[in-house]
Amino acid sequence: MPIPARSLAPAFLALSLLAIPAFAADGPAQKARPGGKAPAARPFLGEDSTKAAPTEDEAMTDADGNPLPKTLAEWKARLTAEQFQIARLKGTERAFTGKYWKTMTKGTYRCICCGEPLFTSKDKFVSECGWPAFSAPIDKQADGKVAETPDFSFGMRRVEVTCRKCGAHLGHVFNDGPPPTGIRYCINSASIELDEAFDPDTAEKSEKEKGTEKKAGE
Numbered sequence: 001m002p003i004p005a006r007s008l009a010p011a012f013l014a015l016s017l018l019a020i021p022a023f024a025a026d027g028p029a030q031k032a033r034p035g036g037k038a039p040a041a042r043p044f045l046g047e048d049s050t051k052a053a054p055t056e057d058e059a060m061t062d063a064d065g066n067p068l069p070k071t072l073a074e075w076k077a078r079l080t081a082e083q084f085q086i087a088r089l090k091g092t093e094r095a096f097t098g099k100y101w102k103t104m105t106k107g108t109y110r111c112i113c114c115g116e117p118l119f120t121s122k123d124k125f126v127s128e129c130g131w132p133a134f135s136a137p138i139d140k141q142a143d144g145k146v147a148e149t150p151d152f153s154f155g156m157r158r159v160e161v162t163c164r165k166c167g168a169h170l171g172h173v174f175n176d177g178p179p180p181t182g183i184r185y186c187i188n189s190a191s192i193e194l195d196e197a198f199d200p201d202t203a204e205k206s207e208k209e210k211g212t213e214k215k216a217g218e
């Protein structure tokens, strides 16, 4: 996604200059993830500073309008031990153990912490990696509902993906996915929840119908 130079804040520009060279080259620093082959690091695409940050109200309530926790202790009380360890403490579930790694049921995957719709079954594919894999986030933007941040932990160069609304750790994104995007969002099952009632096909059809009605009324 092209980012107009004028939209880049100086502070972020400085970060980009530091971060991009490290991501541009493939090198021996990459290590195999548990149970998988060495991932190809995807270039950090950068924060879209033109996107407005969520308002305080949006950031503080979940999909049902309930207040979101503000502290780790509050999150711990709200989530299961596994969800808390992965979504709030950046843990990783063991490969082939999560409940969604090979699920192809139609629906929308919401953030386990705040309920925000993040991925849909339309973009899901079964990956040999053992975690739920998606070719794109629900809004098809590299920095939309899913935020991307360079992650140098464990001696690896990766791009962490988090829920933009509540900051929940979701997983990482790699550039070894299938066509057409070539992108693999490698997500922990514990960080997401499948909402079968939220059908991405129906939602798209509704938008098209709205457009047709608008045209007919013109």
Ligand SMILES: [Zn+2]
Pocket (backbone or CB within 6 Å): 111, 112, 113, 114, 115, 116, 163, 164, 165, 166, 167, 168
């Ligand atoms: Zn969230």
